[in-house]
Amino acid sequence: MRAMLLGPPGAGKGTQAQQLASARGLLHLSTGDLLRAEVAAGSPLGQEAKAVMARGELVSDALVLAIVRQRLETRSEGEGWLLDGFPRNLQQAEALEILLAELGQPIELVVLLELDDALLIQRLLNRGRDDDNEAVIRNRLEVYRQQTAPLIQHYLDQGLLQAVEAEGSVEQIGARITALLE
Numbered sequence: 001m002r003a004m005l006l007g008p009p010g011a012g013k014g015t016q017a018q019q020l021a022s023a024r025g026l027l028h029l030s031t032g033d034l035l036r037a038e039v040a041a042g043s044p045l046g047q048e049a050k051a052v053m054a055r056g057e058l059v060s061d062a063l064v065l066a067i068v069r070q071r072l073e074t075r076s077e078g079e080g081w082l083l084d085g086f087p088r089n090l091q092q093a094e095a096l097e098i099l100l101a102e103l104g105q106p107i108e109l110v111v112l113l114e115l116d117d118a119l120l121i122q123r124l125l126n127r128g129r130d131d132d133n134e135a136v137i138r139n140r141l142e143v144y145r146q147q148t149a150p151l152i153q154h155y156l157d158q159g160l161l162q163a164v165e166a167e168g169s170v171e172q173i174g175a176r177i178t179a180l181l182e
């Protein structure tokens with residue numbers, strides 16, 4: 001299975017992707033996690049990304065695409081994947097399509113996780129990651145609306161997108177996504 005989880009910050013993309021990937025033997029490719037690892041390691045890439053992430057803006061497409069390409073090209077032969085937090089804008093989506101065409105492995109399903117802003121904000125404030133303070137969360141939501149939400153129509157047009165209500169327990173939402181994957 002080659003799929004992607006799309007949705008606003010706090011919708012549960014990371015939580016669901018981690019569980020589904022481990023249950024189904026898929027590669028979980030989270031650009032947020034990969035970038036945070038670079039920041040923690042203090043690499044040149046991480047130093048470039050750190051301040052941008054702290055503001056809740058998007059890191060440059062070139063930087064993110066380099067990480068994704070490297071990860072997809074070095075995965076085990078035949079291993080499926082679950083993208084989480086990527087692509088984040090139309091440019092990234094188009095670059096991904098070119099890369100996947102090169103690999104001969106197009107995306108099969110995009111799952112959109114839908115949740116009200118009030119619940120998103122509450123979940124993120126409860127978590128308390130470095131970029132989970134109210135001002136930055138509001139900026140991340142605005143960046144999502146402006147730059148990422150246009151992907152909904154993009155994937156609808158390709159007949160790939162299915163929406164899932166992301167309210168309820170982690171298990172309930174996981175069952176909704178699993179039904180689509182099957």
Ligand code: AP5
Nearest residue numbers: 009010011012013014015031032053059085123127169170
């Ligand atoms: P990223 O790490 O992708 O963050 P995000 O999209 O803002 O998403 P979150 O991780 O906040 O939310 P999520 O939907 O994964 O929810 P989660 O499962 O964690 O990106 C961070 C930054 O990196 C960006 O701002 C940007 O700077 C940069 N970046 C990343 N990718 C990029 C890209 N492609 N291009 C450019 N820049 C990029 O859940 C949230 C909380 O809710 C958790 O505490 C969880 O335990 C809880 N929770 C989950 N499910 C439930 C439930 N059902 N009920 C109650 N609580 C729940």
